[in-house]
Amino acid sequence: MTFRWSRWSPQLALVPAGLVTLVAFIGAILWTIYLSLTRSRRLPEYAIDWSEWGRQYERLFKDDAWMISLQNLIVLGLGSALAIVFGFVLAAMIDREKRGESLFRTVFLYPLAISLIVTGAAWRWIFNPELGAEHFIHSIGLTWVNASWLARPETAMYGVILASVWQSAGFYMALMLAGLKSINSEIWSAARLDGVGMFKLYTEIIIPMMKFTFVTCAILLSLGVIKAYDVIVAMTNGGPGQSTYVPAYFTIQALSAKGNLGFASAAAVMMLVLTAVIFLPLVLLTAWQQRRSGARA
Amino acid sequence: MPRVSFEHITKNYGAMKVLDDLNLAIDDGDFLVLLGPSGCGKTTLLNLLAGLLDITDGRIMIGERDVTDLDPKDRGLAMVFQSYALYPTKTVHGNLKFGLSASKLPREEIEKRIAWAARLLQIEPLLHRKPGQLSGGQRQRVAIGRALVKNVAVFLFDEPLSNLDAKLRTEMRLEIKKLHDQLKSTIVYVTHDQIEAMTMATKIAVMNGGVIQQFGTPDEIYERPANLFVAGFIGSPAMNLRQARLSVAAGKVEAVFASGVRLDVSDYPFAASPQDGAAVIAGLRPEHFVLAASGPVAASFTVPVQYAERTGPDASAYFMFEDDLLALRVEPDSAARLTPGQSVTVSFSKGKANLFDARTGQRM
Amino acid sequence: MNDLSNAQKAVGADIAVRSAPYFPRRKKAITGRSIAIIAFLSVCALFFCVPLYVVVVTSFKTMDQIREGAMFALPNVWTLEAWDHAWNSACSGTRCEGLKVGFWNSVFILVPSLILSIGLSIVTGYALALWNVKWAGPFLFVLFICAFVPFQIIMFPLISMTATLKVYGSIWGVAIIHAVLAMPVLTLIFRNYYKDIPQEIMSAAVMDSGSFWKIFVEIILPMSGNILIVVLILQITSIWNDYLIGVTFGGMGAQPMTVNLANLITISTGTVRYNDNMAAALLTAIPPLVIYFLVGKLFVQGITAGAIKG
Numbered sequence: 001m002t003f004r005w006s007r008w009s010p011q012l013a014l015v016p017a018g019l020v021t022l023v024a025f026i027g028a029i030l031w032t033i034y035l036s037l038t039r040s041r042r043l044p045e046y047a048i049d050w051s052e053w054g055r056q057y058e059r060l061f062k063d064d065a066w067m068i069s070l071q072n073l074i075v076l077g078l079g080s081a082l083a084i085v086f087g088f089v090l091a092a093m094i095d096r097e098k099r100g101e102s103l104f105r106t107v108f109l110y111p112l113a114i115s116l117i118v119t120g121a122a123w124r125w126i127f128n129p130e131l132g133a134e135h136f137i138h139s140i141g142l143t144w145v146n147a148s149w150l151a152r153p154e155t156a157m158y159g160v161i162l163a164s165v166w167q168s169a170g171f172y173m174a175l176m177l178a179g180l181k182s183i184n185s186e187i188w189s190a191a192r193l194d195g196v197g198m199f200k201l202y203t204e205i206i207i208p209m210m211k212f213t214f215v216t217c218a219i220l221l222s223l224g225v226i227k228a229y230d231v232i233v234a235m236t237n238g239g240p241g242q243s244t245y246v247p248a249y250f251t252i253q254a255l256s257a258k259g260n261l262g263f264a265s266a267a268a269v270m271m272l273v274l275t276a277v278i279f280l281p282l283v284l285l286t287a288w289q290q291r292r293s294g295a296r297a
Numbered sequence: 298m299p300r301v302s303f304e305h306i307t308k309n310y311g312a313m314k315v316l317d318d319l320n321l322a323i324d325d326g327d328f329l330v331l332l333g334p335s336g337c338g339k340t341t342l343l344n345l346l347a348g349l350l351d352i353t354d355g356r357i358m359i360g361e362r363d364v365t366d367l368d369p370k371d372r373g374l375a376m377v378f379q380s381y382a383l384y385p386t387k388t389v390h391g392n393l394k395f396g397l398s399a400s401k402l403p404r405e406e407i408e409k410r411i412a413w414a415a416r417l418l419q420i421e422p423l424l425h426r427k428p429g430q431l432s433g434g435q436r437q438r439v440a441i442g443r444a445l446v447k448n449v450a451v452f453l454f455d456e457p458l459s460n461l462d463a464k465l466r467t468e469m470r471l472e473i474k475k476l477h478d479q480l481k482s483t484i485v486y487v488t489h490d491q492i493e494a495m496t497m498a499t500k501i502a503v504m505n506g507g508v509i510q511q512f513g514t515p516d517e518i519y520e521r522p523a524n525l526f527v528a529g530f531i532g533s534p535a536m537n538l539r540q541a542r543l544s545v546a547a548g549k550v551e552a553v554f555a556s557g558v559r560l561d562v563s564d565y566p567f568a569a570s571p572q573d574g575a576a577v578i579a580g581l582r583p584e585h586f587v588l589a590a591s592g593p594v595a596a597s598f599t600v601p602v603q604y605a606e607r608t609g610p611d612a613s614a615y616f617m618f619e620d621d622l623l624a625l626r627v628e629p630d631s632a633a634r635l636t637p638g639q640s641v642t643v644s645f646s647k648g649k650a651n652l653f654d655a656r657t658g659q660r661m
Numbered sequence: 662m663n664d665l666s667n668a669q670k671a672v673g674a675d676i677a678v679r680s681a682p683y684f685p686r687r688k689k690a691i692t693g694r695s696i697a698i699i700a701f702l703s704v705c706a707l708f709f710c711v712p713l714y715v716v717v718v719t720s721f722k723t724m725d726q727i728r729e730g731a732m733f734a735l736p737n738v739w740t741l742e743a744w745d746h747a748w749n750s751a752c753s754g755t756r757c758e759g760l761k762v763g764f765w766n767s768v769f770i771l772v773p774s775l776i777l778s779i780g781l782s783i784v785t786g787y788a789l790a791l792w793n794v795k796w797a798g799p800f801l802f803v804l805f806i807c808a809f810v811p812f813q814i815i816m817f818p819l820i821s822m823t824a825t826l827k828v829y830g831s832i833w834g835v836a837i838i839h840a841v842l843a844m845p846v847l848t849l850i851f852r853n854y855y856k857d858i859p860q861e862i863m864s865a866a867v868m869d870s871g872s873f874w875k876i877f878v879e880i881i882l883p884m885s886g887n888i889l890i891v892v893l894i895l896q897i898t899s900i901w902n903d904y905l906i907g908v909t910f911g912g913m914g915a916q917p918m919t920v921n922l923a924n925l926i927t928i929s930t931g932t933v934r935y936n937d938n939m940a941a942a943l944l945t946a947i948p949p950l951v952i953y954f955l956v957g958k959l960f961v962q963g964i965t966a967g968a969i970k971g
Binding site: 380 | 861862864867868869870871880883884
């Protein structure tokens with residue numbers, strides 16, 4: 001084979017991306033995993049004490065803040081799932097009632113264009129214990145209502161959830177709307193001719209047909225929840241106390257505030273494991289689909 | 298001196314062997330049509346020549362040059378694609394110009410060639426339009442123009458007419474033929490349409506299953522098909538293929554069908570001397586039958602009419618012969634007189650039969 | 662009697678037949694269900710608008726009015742004082758030069774980040790989709806996984822690397838990290854778009870020119886208009902709205918606007934000026950919001966393409 005420049009230029013064009021993948025992703029991940037096995041504190045140390053290589057992980061799971069983080073992760077995940085439900089309801093209604101579709105879409109989606117820091121700032125202000133919504137609600141006579149959620153450890157997470165749902169419901173609405181529009185319009189006509197009730201139509205036909213959309217939404221939501229950081233910073237900074245810690249926040253806090261590199265790396269590795277647990281079904285699904293289409297071809 | 302030659306070409310896709318030890322050579326100025334059903338390897342062969350696919354084994358020569366390992370742009374070829382593959386964001390002028398981007402020509406020369414090709418193909422008024430604003434026939438011309446400006450010795454066509462309607466296809470067929478006569482260039486043309494092959498080619502290579510079944514002039518292919526595949530593939534309505542046994546007696550060779558009808562094939566140019574009782578398949582072209590015989594015929598028999606159909610200037614009639622339909626080309630006037638069920642005596646002209654060995658399927 | 666009734670029937674039938682085409686088609690009235698749906702959607706829309714409303718009115722109020730606690734009331738006096746203060750003299754950490762510092766940082770971060778991230782991934786996507794490269798399948802699979810890796814797992818190594826390259830804390834450092842982190846997703850988006858370009862066009866281009874870069878610049882790039890705009894919008898909003906990369910890699914000198922804003926609202930010392938905070942929040946939100954209201958459809962396309970690359 002003679003050397004052909006045209007053969008090599010596409011391969012060469014991939015070198016930067018390949019290097020980035022190799023160094024910034026694969027290399028960096030391995031580096032962090034390695035660090036999580038060391039005793040590194042503020043500065044990296046590269047000696048591994050094999051007799052207790054898991055000490056950072058032991059410490060991690062004995063750390064109250066980490067356990068709170070994991071609990072909050074579940075709470076936040078379940079709470080944010082409301083965004084999918086809400087998004088589906090909105091999408092179904094918009095899809096049924098074509099009037100005002102573009103207006104409603106625009107309104108429901110605008111929070112997505114805004115930085116989560118801005119979202120957090122707005123909701124932080126609404127939940128302000130002295131001057132916020134609570135003050136207003138009390139002033140119209142409903143003094144028994146407690147609306148300063150962020151000020152109290154038991155309710156602070158709900159404030160975060162509300163802001164997350166507000167921010168992301170439009171996104172799931174858009175995905176659901178795309179899913180609904182891809183459903184054959186004859187289904188609707190057939191259901192109308194058969195006289196199937198609306199509720200039955202949705203629960204027994206439409207939602208099962210949108211399985212894949214729902215799975216996609218659920219995976220995206222889970223990955224989003226693991227990454228949730230900005231909104232925590234802007235709304236609560238982890239507080240009151242450590243009541244709104246989540247793994248993403250915990251990890252960065254361990255690195256930047258506590259300056260504990262090995263410990264933070266262990267937390268980061270656990271985040272990766274969590275991501276993998278959620279991500280694995282997606283990979284398998286894709287691989288399965290590819291094999292199926294490959295078999296057909 | 299052969300201008301284009303394929304020598305021991307093998308092409309694998311993974312574990313699948315598409316072409317196996319294929320050899321083919323054509324002369325300078327030939328119009329070669331690679332003809333065959335889809336999936337026969339004809340497009341693969343063309344892409345190997347173009348350099349768009351890598352060859353697994355063997356070599357390709359253009360003139361005296363071994364181009365097997367050359368880049369497509371360096372092979373001195375131009376290609377016209379089935380979907381025309383015009384660059385949608387460039388004007389016609391830009392499309393023609395990009396065709397020359399590999400050749401480092403001075404600007405005036407480029408403009409001269411574009412003007413020449415545009416005049417030749419009558420696309421001058423379209424030079425500043427985008428492909429999206431052109432009709433199918435105009436796109437086809439531009440695609441040919443993009444190949445022409447390269448001023449190469451070998452042109453490749455990949456089913457270029459299959460996206461055109463019937464009328465345009467006939468027009469463009471003539472035009473490509475005219476271009477070939479005018480430019481005297483070598484053309485390799487892939488199609489599955491036998492009419493295109495018969496009308497344009499100087500050489501046809503009929504392919505099936507990655508193997509060249511027969512290579513020859515259109516007349517050779519039509520008159521003397523090398524095997525049963527070619528016999529059945531070329532011609533419409535297809536050649537009638539019937540089993541028979543040879544009977545050799547007293548200098549007379551006959552093919553005897555199951556029903557006892559005897560076909561005189563004494564004048565058949567047998568490659569090896571015919572054996573009495575050998576199983577053969579007789580190939581009888583529909584147009585070599587006559588309804589009212591005058592002069593000597595090879596066989597005459599009476600069969601019932603099934604139906605007759607008219608296809609414009611021509612007509613075909615179908616008869617029941619030994620439990621299978623026998624197709625005949627007939628005059629439209631006589632076709633109108635045939636009624637189903639009616640028994641008619643048909644004759645087969647002398648010296649027109651094709652005989653194939655029933656075992657190997659090869660021409661005898 | 663019989664005849665008469667028959668005649669009447671006939672006349673009746675006749676009238677019925679004749680008048681049938683003239684039945685006026687009643688105008689389709691809005692159904693109760695439609696009204697209910699629209700009402701529900703409107704309530705939801707209101708809920709979505711409340712935070713924006715609160716932020717806007719607060720930003721125009723004076724602190725005196727805010728202290729009264731009527732959060733949802735319109736400003737007594739509309740004043741731009743808070744906006745001026747937020748822009749020119751709000752404090753972020755120890756510096757009190759307003760959000761304008763962060764705004765310009767964000768702008769300066771945005772431009773190289775866009776060029777680097779789109780430049781890197783468009784070429785990669787092009788090579789992967791349209792050229793026959795080795796290991797394209799496995800590489801795409803790795804990119805697909807990288808797109809979902811949490812930032813924290815690569816955070817410290819990236820800090821180390823940028824520090825070694827002496828770009829940590831500079832605009833270039835932030836831009837490079839943006840390009841790195843966006844590369845997998847954007848590459849997959851471009852690759853999926855280019856996969857739909859007909860193979861014959863590439864074959865023709867390979868025979869005509871054969872040059873990887875010339876085909877890219879002259880043929881493929883002009884065909885990428887749509888996807889470029891979608892990706893551009895996706896990247897502008899996500900880079901502008903980014904906080905994590907900015908705060909991690911911006912150091913002191915290259916903090917984007919979101920970091921300034923976060924410092925401002927989380928400040929715990931002194932009296933908090935809520936009107937300033939809200940004006941600052943709005944200032945940060947305005948650029949992406951303008952884009953959203955101008956080209957909302959493309960924005961949604963970008964967001965969904967970024968989310969589901971499969």
